[in-house]
Amino acid sequence: MLDVAKIRADFPILTVESYPDVPLVFLDSAASSQKPTAVLEAMDTYLRTYNANVHRGIYRLSEDATNAYEAARAKVARFINAQDAAEVIFVRNATEGFNLVAYSWGEANISAGDEILLTEMEHHANIVPWQLLAQRKGAVVRYVPFDENGVLDLSNLAELLTERTKIFSFTAVSNVFGTINPVKQLIAAAKAVGAMTMIDAAQAVPHMPIDVQDFDCDFLAFSGHKMCGPTGIGVLYGKRELLEAMPPFMGGGDMIRRVTLEKSTWNDLPWKFEAGTPSIAEGIGLGATVDYLTHVGMAEIHAYEQYLTHYALEALSEVPGLKVWGPPASQKAGVAAFTLEKLHPHDIAELLDKDGIAVRAGHHCAMPLHKKLGLAATTRASFYLYTTPAEIDRLVEGLHRVRQIFRL
Amino acid sequence: MLDVAKIRADFPILTVESYPDVPLVFLDSAASSQKPTAVLEAMDTYLRTYNANVHRGIYRLSEDATNAYEAARAKVARFINAQDAAEVIFVRNATEGFNLVAYSWGEANISAGDEILLTEMEHHANIVPWQLLAQRKGAVVRYVPFDENGVLDLSNLAELLTERTKIFSFTAVSNVFGTINPVKQLIAAAKAVGAMTMIDAAQAVPHMPIDVQDFDCDFLAFSGHKMCGPTGIGVLYGKRELLEAMPPFMGGGDMIRRVTLEKSTWNDLPWKFEAGTPSIAEGIGLGATVDYLTHVGMAEIHAYEQYLTHYALEALSEVPGLKVWGPPASQKAGVAAFTLEKLHPHDIAELLDKDGIAVRAGHHCAMPLHKKLGLAATTRASFYLYTTPAEIDRLVEGLHRVRQIFRL
Amino acid sequence: MDSSMYREQIIDLYENPLNYGELDPADFSYEEDNPLCGDVIRIDVRLDEQNRVAEVAWSGDGCAISQASASLLTEEIKGLTLDEVKAFPKETLLELIGVQLSMARVKCALLSLKVLKAGAYGLPDPEEIHPGHKE
């Protein structure tokens, strides 16, 4: 099991007070995680000692920066077990990953009447880019429904996933229900009808071992800031032969091989998809992030979060009128989105904040999911490797006080 | 005049040694500048004390993060004298700014046969996105030529800039010649034929006062990392009514107002164009950058660089066989791209590096410019507020030694 | 817990709102929601011969702040002229609410005023401005 006390010492922010004498209880890691010292220092060292633009600078600083930036890519490739570092495209965030595929692969491969299959539990990042693509092309977006437990209902999958389906893009882990979806089974089903697959791993890569070769997915996207890493950097993984065949997304420096007044030709992978000066400090920071997580151990992190989730669901069940949405703890990642009688999540979150407890209230960028539940918003507590059972206890106490204030 | 010694103390990297006992002489700021302590600390404080995702988080950390991120936008707006912070879109870099306009504005406004006017001295960031757009639409890209001094030749402007021209996009300052272009004159000419205007200010905003209302340009883009700021953040400025009318570029969280399974509607400006978790630390860092530059004074920085450029051009003229490309110092920003007899720029840069001198060798993402000069590459030294005349002297000494080694 | 924000008055108004209901017909009505949190407020107003607010009712759903704000606002505007309604300062409403609000919650507090003014100015139904708005 993780030594949580030791891990907490790696995160400087965890000693901060929300308000004078009110220690911070940070339960919003699904929105954005905290960062360990090792990551902050990797970026700081770059900025203070070898800051320079990357690629083709023939001086020591630039060579060091290029080496560190490309080493980070290789680390990420190893972390998700990509065959080749060229399959790791650095983007701003998971969202840009979906947009890149929807523009580049989508423009070249989607025609009127084609179908794009998503699920009803997707984050907007995995809905809106496809809707925009479908609008441009006259294609159709369809959705796999979820059941009353927040689990995908696959009983009609054969009607939704057909030879008209050009791509099936779905999340590995729901950011509201916490549901861990059967990724390999869904990919196999997509392959059976010849559909491409894209995995939203924004809530998966930070929390469990992920192996893109084992998944055998075509594309997969995630964000640095949710996995103890920097903002401004994320990853699009794509199979090499697909990326090779795709036209570029953005144009500019670094992504070209040759530019003339008439036309341009493209650089090799992965740079073909990285236009302009990249997020250098952030890429280097992501390399340190992957080192940190690997050192702790992704299997250990996952196991610990499973424990926390069980603990949390049991503890929350003691709050009268509270309902946690989604499946039971055994099928769930460290996310508990709940409602408390008719109280508005904004009121709950604001009152919890006065106790130093940071939770998120809203639709968590999953409006279709909430609409289906008949809710405008939920309150969400989410956990990570630095979360303790004592913090969950504080959440439960806070919720009891919210009930009192509202005279429930 | 600037107190350069005092300014240098703000930049931790300037005390670094390139090699043991070889102090760094950093003359590659046009590629990416160094960062002052104030910027590093602004980011570090965010990461260590109030790191959280922005927008709609109802707890102190998230509110503080949102306030700092949006305050940075307001600072940037003031820095370039935008009417409204909503006209400042945060992007990854200048390159993304051009791509955003080419995709969003371009898709809606460019048709077959329309013309896009650029100049022959553009950076690839201001060429390739338009070529890609022109390919998609069957439009035509034309170029204003430059003369033997690296100055735009406007004698045939009336033939190039016509009512067929839908947008005229050009650089305020050439990153190779250093030429400071007559922005207001060119914008007036574009307006006279009803063309939109976009300014590449990547080499201008860091080095001189820029006022978008005085320019009266429609769009303008620049990068944080070239102006003492972080990587991973840049700015697209656009006039409000244009941005309002444009369709979104990337889809996802934060840029929506409402998402249903069928379709989505968009958030207000500027968020409509910022999909997914933004570069939060980097945005906050850019705010601190603008504070720093404002404190030093943009007019003072420009004046000091004018002095340095005069000094450099005179000093370099003493190296036999050396030719600096571009106009005389009076029309030029702090950039000196040169050739030295038939020596290859890679050899020059590598030998200078052994002396600790960081210069850039290559086409500087301006292949069409170099092709017109009949060169594959040049060696470029570029200056910023922390550059000293003594460093330019070291460059000149280094070049003398390069000559010796090559037995010239 | 510092629950000063949620002082008694707000919880009282949340439990027992003032002027809750609908008026049909009304001289002007308007409804808008904040999709981000699901708050939705509708306000109906009847004017007298001097164009003063004779009757006002609100309905909707939302957080304690937006609900209390709607009660306080509708109470406050009774007897005001249409012009006074159009010019009603948001500072006044925030003072009526009387608790310190964070940036995110100020929006909740001001939703009722936004709806009221949109109605007073005769703005078109938001459905026309933001299609797909009220499905």
Next chain:
Amino acid sequence: MDSSMYREQIIDLYENPLNYGELDPADFSYEEDNPLCGDVIRIDVRLDEQNRVAEVAWSGDGCAISQASASLLTEEIKGLTLDEVKAFPKETLLELIGVQLSMARVKCALLSLKVLKAGAYGLPDPEEIHPGHKE
């Protein structure tokens, strides 16, 4: 200045290249450039009856490293069989050059070998792979 990189031999070869020129006809020829720095190298090879390199010439333009590398490589492969040429290890060429090279410069050093092998394997003209390549 530590100019060990540019040891005498490299400057010598830059001034007086070995095997510089073209062979027409040749058993195989190949030309490629590195657009990033403008280095361009062409290699022409004639084989004897045992498929050994009988004659070799190179031409092109570039930095001291890529030029010296072309001289050293063409000198070294004389008498090798076609199969030996195809398998020529890049380590051997880097050893011949004999100076410490940074990542960016290794590409310059290996351009000649890349061109040689592309020719030996009978690769199509790069123009077909990268259209717009040689304009």
